Amino acid sequence: MGEQTSETEGYVGRSVRTIEGRGPVMGKATYTNDISFPGQLHAHILRSPHAAANIKSIDTSGAEKVAGVVRVVTGAEAAKYIDPIPHYIDPAVFGGRSATIRCLALDHVWCFGQPVAVVVAEDKRTARYAVSRITVDYEVTTPVIDVEDALKDGAPMVVPGWDANMIMEVPFGSGDVEQAFSSADRVIKTDVKVHRFSTQPIETRTYNGVYDAGTDSITLHGTVQNPHPLRNVLSKILRMPENKIRVHAPVIGGAFGMKMHGHPEEGMVCFLSKLIGQPVKWVEDREECLLIGAREQVHSVELAVTKDGMILGLRDHYLANTGAPSSCPGWGMAFLTGLTMPGPYSVQNVDVQLSAVVTNKPGWNASRGYGKEVTALALELSVDNAARELGIDPVDMRMKNFIKKDQFPYDSPTGLIYDSGDYAGVMQKAMDAIGYDEWKTKQEEALKEGRYIGIGVGFELTPEGGTLPGTLVGGYDSSTVRVAPDGSVRVLTGVTTPGSGNPTGIAQIVADELGVRLDTIEVVQGDTTSCPYGFGNSSGRSTIVGGGSAAKAAVEVREKIIKVAAALMEVDESSVTMKEGVIASGDKIIDLEEVCYACYTRAYDVGSVIEPPLEATAMFKPGLVRHTPNEKGQINPYPSYSNAAYVAISEVDVNTGVVKLLKFSVAHDCGKVINPILVEGQACGAIMFGIGAALAENITFDENGRQLTKSLMDYVMPRIGDVPSITLTHHDSPNPVNYKGLKGAGEAGVGGSAAAIVNSVNNALSPFGVMMTETPLTAPRVWSAIQAAKKAQPQRKVA
Amino acid sequence: MEDMLEDTVLVNLRVNGKLHELEIPAHKSLLDLLREDLNMTGTHMGCMTGHCGACTVSIDGRVAKSCITLAATLSRAKITTIEGLTEEDGTLSPIQQAFWDEAGFQCGYCAPGMLMCTAELLESNSDPSDSEIETALAGNLCRCTGYQSLKRAVKAAAVKAKEKAS
Structure with a gap:
């Protein structure tokens, strides 16, 4: 299809091929697992084979004897160096129960697959083998698997110390529901059971922690949708300030929510790298990827209807099986299900109630x-x-x-x-x-x-x-637009791409707003050190706020270029146009590069009408939100x-x-x-x-x-x-x-x-x-x- | 000290035209050989069980899943990977160009499999039907596109390849 012509002027609205699409077809796009460093070590995780158990003891000596093993770490040892993982969306902010989540279990496991110990070795096969040489003495306890069982009197507690297997119960809705139901011709009940299914990007999660002793700083290269918010989380886990931490997300092979953070392995590889002094990489197996759940809910929807099909009222008390507590933002999905009721329908009498239940299944993460x-x-x-x-x-x-x-x-x-x-x-x-x-x-x-x-x-x-509110799920974002002395453009944004093409969408917007050719624009994302602060990729936001903020920054830079162009051409700036890299005033045309070079080099004569450099950072915060x-x-x-x-x-x-x-x-x-x-x-x-x-x-x-x-x-x-x-x-x-x-x-x-x-x-x-x-x-x-x-x-x- | 004493095997194989002689552990997959020993990271790991197809390469002219292929069995084999599709001067092949132009991929992680299978298909069929495309790509999962753009790209690749041949 390539560059289609259409009736719209400019790049916005056109099917242009992606600027980032060349690397993947050549096998030259760099995904996280394609990055390795000198001295690269590999981690493999021992996971609980039980849904619920107390850990009585762990014997790591068998693993430590395997040639090539560098270090074996249990939860007890890790707890000396690192703190629990802060929640992406802490239930406590909304009045719910909040559990303490650690990278490695301490003395109790609450789901199948929970990390219990980790082996770091010179190669991945050795690490995997050595994990099989760790002996754990578990005292297996009775798990709760189904939501109905979790809510029974006397049910075992998934989280020790809680008085109910419940993150929170939330009522949604308003209106006169009783009246709507009593005046209805019929009340029709539908039990809808939605199963547990997941996003499963073809690229599994991968993290590579690299500690630099000289600057006492950490870089995490990883499959990360939200680098800036993760930096804050890592700073809490690692007990390091945010300015000593860099999060870098290379090309991502699909995410769909799964690569939003809170996962134990993110902090784990950083901590292990600091402990050992060498880079530590962990690559998720497909089996591990399948542990991450989502969506499982039981609904009982009652519609109060007239005989000709008008819906007068809706009642739905639903249960979400969110699995064991996790620091990932998955549990919040259950909240949104209720908040979005009754969807597109004009029903004002609504009684919806969420019970966000915890069980001994593995926890959720965000899913498309x-x-x-x-x-x-x-x-x-x-x-x-x-x-x-x-x-x-x-x-x-x-x-x-x-x-x-x-x-x-x-x-x-x-x-x-x-x-x-x-x-x-x-x-x-x-x-x-x-x-x-x-x-x-x-x-x-x-x-x-x-x-x-x-x-x-x-x-x-x-x-x-x-x-x-009160979380790093932000509504606004920021972008920087930089034009170099040669007229080429670099856009740095706080949003990221999971592979969806938003860098190209943002570039199309900048090309139009700035007035340059699309092929002169580079978009940089996914790096907390180079990009302005932003909340990354989630909730269909990247083009809205990434594009919106980049457009504002582009307009600011364009004004500077036009001012200097007008000065160079000795014309009034209102007569100057700039489109697809061509600057003109009437019959006069001036080269974009000549103007940009003048902006940088003639700050004391024609360039003095602006403040160099040709750079602006802008923020876009959509309206309508009410916190x-x-x-x-x-x-x-x-x-x-x-x-x-x-x-x-x-x-x-x-x-x-x-x-x-x-x-x-x-x-x-x-x-x-x-x-x-x-x-x-x-x-x-x-x-x-x-x-x-x-x-x-x-x-x-x-x-x-x-x-x-x-x-x-x-x-x-x-x-x-x-x-x-x-x-x-x-x-x-x-x-x-x-x-x-x-x-x-x-x-x-x-x-x-x-x-x-x-x-x-x-x-x-x-x-x-x-x-x-x-x-x-x-x-x-x-x-x-x-x-x-x-x-x-x-x-x-x-x- | 417990040592994972492992047999090693000497293999020589040709990858994208270049001959390599390597002493490798007998258990090593072709995928790991490409990625770790030859530093060719264009071929991807997605499942290690042969289901997703992100690791697909061509072995002696037939597509194969490199994650479940033991490298030690491949002495004297001729292997082509995604990197081998690009021409020596850096020009994209008609297939690569078509997949880029048609937005065939989103994240591109499945690209090795999709491109290698398309190359094999077009080798013997210059004008594939929908069902022939479905058969050729049946072993390859894509999680981004819903496959519509991939079908479109294969068809465009067929046209481009024909143009180039004529």
Whole structure:
């Protein structure tokens, strides 16, 4: 596709290829594991084989005898040198229970896979072997695995000393719920169980800690989404000031939330490097990567509805199985699920309550969607179930209940302020693009031949750019734009990229705002020493705040260049234009390099009209966020509300239960599109997550809490043949307060697409009366549901 | 002191046209040999179980997963890695160029597998259909793109390769 022409002037809005895309196709992009240093050592971690146990003793002598082993460290020894890991989002800030998390367990383990000891050796194989020579005497205790068990009277405590297996209970909502339910024609209840699934980037987490004794400083090279906030965390763990710590994130091979910090290994490699005086690298195994959980929730959604499908009220007391405590920000996903209720629907009487439960499963980390995907699943499956119960069309029911486009900005019952949107328009576009009505005809014809085609829709509201008060989840960000004497441009930003292409989006914005050619711009990210302070990559924020701040800085630098150009050409500066590196005033044209060189070298004559150097740092802080609680105690952590509608067409083989996706459509409102080809990539990638979530990806445990999912053979992610052709359309309603109306494009897709798939399968199997609301819809589950439905309704005539 | 006494094997193999003679432990994977002994880090580790395909290389003209291939079995083999796709003067091959131009990748970590498998496919099929592309890339996981851009890139690569050949 390359550089497409379009009606828009400038680079913004065009599908330009990524400036960072050359390295990967050559095999020359430098990922963290590609970096090694002289004297490089390798760490391997001994992990608990038990979900809950007391550690009575550890004998490391066997490991220490292995040739090539440099050091063996247990939790007890580590605790002499390092402190616990501060929480990314501390539950205590919100009135919840906060556990002490250490890099290595001290005397008790609370989940399978928890780090217990670490071996550092001259090569990775020796380290791995030596770990097998450590003997730990565990006193195994009874674990709690399921949320229901964790809340029973007398349940064992996951965290010693807590009086309940609960991080916090949070009520959301307002309105007169009792009245809504008592005046409703029907109350329709849908139990939605969302399973544990994960992001699993192809590059696993990798950290390389390098201590420099001469300056008593540490550099962490790592797969890190948020370098600056991590620097603060490392300073607490390592008992070192932040100015002695550098966090450097090289090219990242996908993140999707998993590389947000709080992981034990980040501080561990830094501490080990300082202890030993040599660089220490740790590379995560896929088995270790699969330990990181997310999303597992049990919902019981009650919709109070009129017989024609108006939703009057919503009640949902839900349980989140967040696993054992972790310093990663994963548990906060459970909070966002409730906060985003009731999504796109104009329902003001809402009683939603979260119970964020701890169990002896491994903990969570942030995962694309950040809880909002579960909101979408819970709502969209419930609406379909209600529509079926009421005998009305599921699309009609949604259209009837969507917030109308003239209702924005919209105050949600949980305290959010939705900036803009046209949900009915988005839904209609998704349906038109796939030929919704034609598929209904095809479905009828197929059924006559005994083929079960299903049509399902889903909607997802994805608040983006989130910021939480009192945490390093920041809402603003900063960028520096530097123009060198030769006119080339370097942009340094506090946001980072997991590989999504935002450096190119930011460069497109700077090219237009500054007035230079795109190929003269370099974007530098992911380094706490060179980049201005920022909060990195999360919550679809990178182009909103990275682009917004870079645009402001570019405008400042442009003004300087124009002033000096005007002085050089001896014209009025209002007559000077600058576009794609060409500076002109009427017929006069002057070379960009000549002007930039003059800015630096003629500070005492023509250049004296500006303050050199050609450099500016600016900050962009989106509006609409409200951190001061309103009269109901509610905050609005988001400036921007992306949204999307999905239509899935599937076919179910009723003899095997296998679901095949035939076609997919999405209409997406992410505000202004900077680079269509990159936004399309984000949308399609998120839909693939939804496909995996709906049909296959699942992390399972045995009854003792030992994880059974250990490799990509057990954790089945979509392959190229599993993803159908996807039609993407845009339906932009610009954010009124963000730069260029940006809303964020990275997160939407996981829950809405998964819901559309589940709904399509239920639709396909409606002749049997099947209604599945527990994910994933694996073939055995679908087959069993068909068999159960056949038994329950033997009178119904089915193929 | 316990020593992991291990047999070593002498192998000589040709990687991207260059001959290497190495004495390596018998257990060493081709992936580790490339990355650790030859410092060629373009081939990536994703799972070490052969499922993700990020470690794919070409051995004697057939794609293979280097993480589950013992280097000791490869004496006299001709290996091509992702680095070997770039021409000697630094020009990108039509396949590399197409994947870059079409935004085939996002993070690019799966690139070694996708590119090596595309190269093998286009070797014998200058105009692959969707299902032929799906078959050729079936062993390679991508977590970023949803595969749409990869399919588009393979098709563009086929066109570019034909243009170059004619």
